[in-house]
Amino acid sequence: MADTTDTGADEAEIRRLLEERAAAMRAKDVQASLARIAPDVVTYELAPPLRYAGDQARDPGGLQEWYDSFTGPVGIESRDLKVFVGGDVAFCHGLALLTGERAGGEKSRVWFRETVGLRRTGGRWEIVHAHASVPLYMDGSGKAALDLEP
Amino acid sequence: MADTTDTGADEAEIRRLLEERAAAMRAKDVQASLARIAPDVVTYELAPPLRYAGDQARDPGGLQEWYDSFTGPVGIESRDLKVFVGGDVAFCHGLALLTGERAGGEKSRVWFRETVGLRRTGGRWEIVHAHASVPLYMDGSGKAALDLEP
Numbered sequence: 001m002a003d004t005t006d007t008g009a010d011e012a013e014i015r016r017l018l019e020e021r022a023a024a025m026r027a028k029d030v031q032a033s034l035a036r037i038a039p040d041v042v043t044y045e046l047a048p049p050l051r052y053a054g055d056q057a058r059d060p061g062g063l064q065e066w067y068d069s070f071t072g073p074v075g076i077e078s079r080d081l082k083v084f085v086g087g088d089v090a091f092c093h094g095l096a097l098l099t100g101e102r103a104g105g106e107k108s109r110v111w112f113r114e115t116v117g118l119r120r121t122g123g124r125w126e127i128v129h130a131h132a133s134v135p136l137y138m139d140g141s142g143k144a145a146l147d148l149e150p
Numbered sequence: 151m152a153d154t155t156d157t158g159a160d161e162a163e164i165r166r167l168l169e170e171r172a173a174a175m176r177a178k179d180v181q182a183s184l185a186r187i188a189p190d191v192v193t194y195e196l197a198p199p200l201r202y203a204g205d206q207a208r209d210p211g212g213l214q215e216w217y218d219s220f221t222g223p224v225g226i227e228s229r230d231l232k233v234f235v236g237g238d239v240a241f242c243h244g245l246a247l248l249t250g251e252r253a254g255g256e257k258s259r260v261w262f263r264e265t266v267g268l269r270r271t272g273g274r275w276e277i278v279h280a281h282a283s284v285p286l287y288m289d290g291s292g293k294a295a296l297d298l299e300p
Contacts, residue, residue: 042230042232042243044243044263044265044283044285045285046285046286046288047285047286047287047288048285048287048288048295048298049285049298050245050261050262050263050284050285050295050298050300051230051245051263051300080192080201082192082279084239084267084269084278084279085236085239086235086236086237086238086239086240086269087236087237087239088236089234089235089236089237089239089240089241090236090239091239091241091265091267091279093192093194093267093279093281095200095201111200112200113194113200113201113281113283115194115241115265115267115279115281117234117241117243117265119234119236128234129232129234129241129243129265131243131263131265131281131283133194133263133281133283133284133285134200134283134286135194135195135196135197135198135199135200135283136196136197136284136286136294136296137197137198138196138197138198142293142294142296143292143293143294144286144292144293144294145198145200146286146292148198148199148200150200150201
């Protein structure tokens with residue numbers, strides 16, 4: 001089957017969307033962070049529970065609280081980002097480095113994995129799924145692997 | 151843009167592929183487990199490192215070793231599986247319950263999240279990405295959340 005859409009332009013638009021989302025996080029801007037999240041989104045976050053859906057996954061209060069837990073700026077950088085586009089559906093995956101200083105002076109620095117699923121509705125790409133995680137050590141400690149480097 | 155493909159049939163085919171993959175896992179069948187994994191796959195597994203790519207993500211020896219670590223059958227059940235298809239690209243997400251008895255009599259029972267990305271190449275759907283994880287507790291313990299229920 002021949003491609004009927006210019007997936008190169010779609011990929012560029014999706015990469016821009018993700019870059020704007022990262023910029024919103026760095027600016028701790030709740031409204032901008034949620035701007036491209038679909039109403040029926042399902043997310044798998046770093047924190048429990050297993051699954052967030054809809055308004056629970058787009059809760060401005062919860063996000064504000066998380067941003068407020070950083071005393072200074074939030075740093076986010078992505079790496080090895082790969083984008084797949086087909087018609088009105090796309091997904092991407094990559095590694096991300098989150099940095100910042102928490103209340104109490106504790107410095108956070110953690111590499112995690114992220115997969116994002118998108119759907120184009122009314123000509124506009126929206127995030128319908130996001131999955132963020134760290135692996136866990138299989139040494140019986142039950143510890144999350146928070147100190148890995150790519 | 152009108153749909154030019156019957157995404158209903160594609161979704162059914164992808165659900166069948168995932169069910170065959172689950173059946174291969176229950177049967178501890180290494181070859182069948184890897185049958186639909188693309189050569190350029192990138193996976194984010196429950197265990198470190200952060201990222202597996204290509205042959206490292208399709209290592210029959212490592213998979214055999216993992217299957218051998220179960221003394222009896224491996225149980226895998228999925229829940230809340232959602233599939234998105236657009237042209238030759240698709241992704242799905244859902245929760246999964248892994249059960250089994252490990253060497254030494256230890257019983258495993260863990261709910262995890264999984265996102266799978268697929269691409270159709272030469273008329274055949276293949277897995278190009280898989281992301282499996284559990285959340286981590288944010289109580290300062292650094293523990294992975296292995297005891298959650300959906």
